[in-house]
Amino acid sequence: MNVLEMLKEKLNIEEEEFLEVENEAQRIKEIFQSEGIKINEQYEIGLYSHIVSFIRRMRKGEKIEPIDEAILSEIDKVSIELAKEIAAPIFNKHKKAEDMFEIILISIHVQTIKTYCGGGE
Numbered sequence: 001m002n003v004l005e006m007l008k009e010k011l012n013i014e015e016e017e018f019l020e021v022e023n024e025a026q027r028i029k030e031i032f033q034s035e036g037i038k039i040n041e042q043y044e045i046g047l048y049s050h051i052v053s054f055i056r057r058m059r060k061g062e063k064i065e066p067i068d069e070a071i072l073s074e075i076d077k078v079s080i081e082l083a084k085e086i087a088a089p090i091f092n093k094h095k096k097a098e099d100m101f102e103i104i105l106i107s108i109h110v111q112t113i114k115t116y117c118g119g120g121e
Contacts (some may be wrong), residue, residue, distance in 0.1 A: 003044045011052055017059075020093075020118055024051055035082065036109075037119040047109045054087070054102060058094035067101045075107045079114065083107035 004025055008018050015027065025048055032039055039047070072080070083106035085097075091098050 003041055003048060007045070007048055011049070013052060017052075017055065018062060020033070020055055021048065021052055024026050024055070024086075024090065027089070029086055031082060032113075032119075035078075035119065037082075037114055038044075039113050039116040040117055041116055043109075043113045047106075047113065050088075050105060050109055051086075054106070055090060055094075058090055058096050061096075063099060064105070067104050069100065069104070071104060071108075075104070075111050079107045079111035080104075082110045 004018075004022055007013065012092075013021060025044075028047070028051070029039075031037075044075075056062075080103065083103045086106055087103050088098070
């Protein structure tokens, strides 16, 4: 069973929502490939679980609790830019303004993946 199918089952993802998640996961893989970033199953689970939650928040019009933006000094610029590239189409699709807190959370995943799986240098 691949990661997305496992998440579909564990997170009770409906078919319409799953198609969106599947499309976004493919787009993320393409971004990572173009940047030379490797990702393993463990980190796919974390990132794609977050993307599921992010999409659900966008669909419901929910926002996450504010995060101390000082954390940005701990995240490299490339990870932040990649997070923006990952998030922008989702914000656009759901007609939501860019939310820096969502971008920070995605950038933490991206930086962790780059650090522990390799690539993106």
